[in-house]
Amino acid sequence: MARAGGGERRGAMNDGTVVLPWLVIRQDDNGNRYRVGRYATKAEAEKIADSLDEHGHQRLYWVERLSANGTAR
Template sequence: MPEARDWCLWRLDDNGNRFLVRRGLSRDEAEALALEYQGRGHKQTYWAERETPPRPAP
């Protein structure tokens, strides 16, 4: 079974705004990128989160 590529890398800036940095990642890739970006010493917060599918229209 192929590895799920439904993880995203997110960033939270100094003003509380959330930004999607990358999508279509495996969990390991997303978590590794989050650690890499955090390790660069930026003020922003980075984290990996599973992408949720859109809800169907009512």
């Protein structure tokens, strides 16, 4: 599921909770940022961000990974 440190794989479950460390973030024309969703893998998050970028809106989408303490990097 989630990749830590450039390639190490972790399980999908961690003490009974799902690990979703990859975020898709959107920034609008005014600079406001919003979390669009959380995903288990970087590839999944990038696929969503790419599909949203294709709509031609004046918005910017990107992928961030949550750190171990739960903050986006």
